[in-house]
Amino acid sequence: MNIRLLTISVLLLIFTFRLSAQNSPATRGAVFMIDDYYFETFYNHYDYIQSTGLKMTYFVCYYPRDVYIPYKYILANIFDADNHELGFHGSYHIKSSFFLTENTIPSYMNFEIFPGLMLMTSDGYDISDFSYPYGAATPNLINFFYKYFYFQKLGSTRLTLYSFNEPKQIMSPIPTDENYNISDEVIYNDIDEAYEKNKIIAFYGHQLHDAKVTFTRFRSMFDTLKAKQFHFYRLDDLQNPQLQKSFLKTEFRPTKMNPLDSI
Ligand SMILES: [Zn+2]
DSSP: OOHHHHHHHHHHHHHHHHHHHHHSOOSOEEEEEEEESOHHHHHHTHHHHHHHTOOEEEEEOOTTTOOSTTHHHHIIIIITTTTOEEEEOOSSOOOHHHHTTTSOHHHHIIIIIHHHHHHHHHTTOOOOOEEOGGGOOOHHHHHHHTTTOSOEEOOOOSOOEEOTTOOOOEEOOEEOSGGGOOOHHHHHHHHHHHHHHTOEEEEEESOOOGGGTHHHHHHHHHHHHHHTTOEEEOGGGGOOHHHHHHHHHTOOOOOSSOGGGGO
């Protein structure tokens, strides 16, 4: 390659890099995910959560039962209104790997997935991400779910870091509940690693409850992340626009019963 061509190529590369750097959001970030239905504990710390600028992804189960009186009120008037993300965590919170030892994927979908997903969809929630109850899945189910969900959250204790526009669709966040026995030292080392590598770190828990020390731990994590200028994201902020296009083409938004008739 002659020197003039080489110079032009290098200049073009720098120009393209600058353009993409300008267009991409802040890269150092944190995603917080919560499972189940303990909305009152979220509500109890609402002022603090508001003041941190935190965005959460809340994976909801038992939606059809409406077991808590303030359940739908909190979801619609606070959680959704403040632009947190709602994901899906099963209709009845069953362990898929156990259910599938004696049942087929279509019967799992009809029992565990569609009833709750249809109710949430008909209540106006645009659900794109799923968290497996007990973090349990089978390889066949994971493959099948790519057509229904963008991100699939599994259980893990190993640090995985994320960045924008990755083709990654399996999430393995760090569990923060006290009973998962991940020490503060591990959590803060992970935060330091994400900081140094300029990456996105993901956490998940269940309750924000002082009696379980979890909120105290959450709060000191939020404060540390904020002091280190991490940006807070919803999980669906991380969806790759290219993959999202193909996901949306085959997307399934159930609105009627027996949706498996069309598979
Ligand atoms: Zn759960």
